[in-house]
Amino acid sequence: MSIRLGPNRYGKAETRLVRVVKDGPVHHVKDLNVSTSLSGDMEAVHLTGDNAAVLPTDTQKNTAYALAKKHGVGQIEEFALLLARHFVDTQPTVHHARVEIDEYAWTRRGPHSFVRDGGEVRTCVVHCDRDGRSTVVSGLKDLVLMNTTGSEFHGYIVDEYTTLPPTTDRVLATAVAARWRHAGDTPAYGKSYEQVRQCLLDAFADTHSLSLQQTLYAMGERALNTCPEICEIRLAMPNRHHFAVDLSPFGLDNDNEVFHAADRPYGLIEGSVLRDDAPGAGFAWEQETSS
Incomplete structure (x- = not known):
């Protein structure tokens, strides 16, 4: 009987990210929960503990924050695509990236004052492969x-x-x-x-x-x-x-x-x-x- 490694992935779950855009005295808020997971050439880390192919989950978290600052956050599907493509384009060992985002809505009460909406949560899941394929699934929950x-x-x-x-x-x-x-x-x-x-x-x-x-x-x-x-x-x-x-x-x-x-x-x-x-x-x- 032979034993082998099956499908696997790893990532950073539920990175809380709030992006504030300051338009003079008027501020705009995007409130996200971002989860990333990566898969690819990861056999060695499982079988021998060799981490050479692993992008740390802490780095995945920091990437979300950095890209939010550099590129802003518009539609969550677009930001998820940006993140996923970054991982597969910059890391040779990463062959597939999955990014899931929940967005929490805030209602404006003043130029820089908001109240959290009690309604549904907007969602998306994006997948990207190294061969350029990508799929976007939008949604909502609650x-x-x-x-x-x-x-x-x-x-x-x-x-x-x-x-x-x-x-x-x-x-x-x-x-x-x-x-x-x-x-x-x-x-x-x-x-x-x-x-x-x-x-x-x-x-x-x-x-x-x-x-x-x-x-x-x-x-x-x-x-x-x-x-x-x-x-x-x-x-x-x-x-x-x-x-x-x-x-x-x-x-x-x-x-x-x-x-x-x-x-x-x-x-x-x-x-x-x-x-x-x-x-x-x-x-x-x-x-x-x-x-």
């Missing part, structure tokens, strides 16, 4: 949505362990995590993000839901129909269950007005929606959520 009616669930499999009663009127609540893959030329990432986000919001609100799966597909379909620059979208949507409280012991009716919001356990619905003519996923789409 987009919390709720319909207080217009949702049903019935007609499902019933066996000896089923206790869930069917319903034609329930609360549908979720926290959307979505990632979408760009096709063709580099789009205007900021505009594309706003369009996809609006499609997700509109489809969630407009769909009379017979299942969360149906709602997920409607949201992905709306995004693809509206945004030709994306070719596939993947969504993960936990079902944040709301159970009507039994108020009969107190002599009170409850016509779906008072609920207990349960945080766990929860149903987790995941799926992808893609164009029939979508180009191949390539290396990045398969790896974009791997550890």
Whole structure:
């Protein structure tokens, strides 16, 4: 029996980076969480402890800070591409770079005063290879949505362990995590993000839901129909269950007005929606959520 080293990578996780641009008395803020990971000619470090091929993770952190100062931070996809290309272009032993960025939004309260938004987090994952291939996956997470009616669930499999009663009127609540893959030329990432986000919001609100799966597909379909620059979208949507409280012991009716919001356990619905003519996923789409 032979033993060999399998796929591997290493990097610096969750480098907190805040970039302030000073336009006279008016300041602008970009607040990022940057994770980098590299792979390539790394066999010796694993088998013998020879670090000659290793760019330290501390150096990866410092590179993020330095490039933020030298080049600024615009759209997070562009900054992630800049970082990834830097690593594969400057380090002969690095054959592949993965950069993941979360962006936290701040709302202006004055020329240099801000309040942290409590909404969703914008995300991206970028992959670059030494042969020049790159893939950009944009996204968001923690987009919390709720319909207080217009949702049903019935007609499902019933066996000896089923206790869930069917319903034609329930609360549908979720926290959307979505990632979408760009096709063709580099789009205007900021505009594309706003369009996809609006499609997700509109489809969630407009769909009379017979299942969360149906709602997920409607949201992905709306995004693809509206945004030709994306070719596939993947969504993960936990079902944040709301159970009507039994108020009969107190002599009170409850016509779906008072609920207990349960945080766990929860149903987790995941799926992808893609164009029939979508180009191949390539290396990045398969790896974009791997550890």
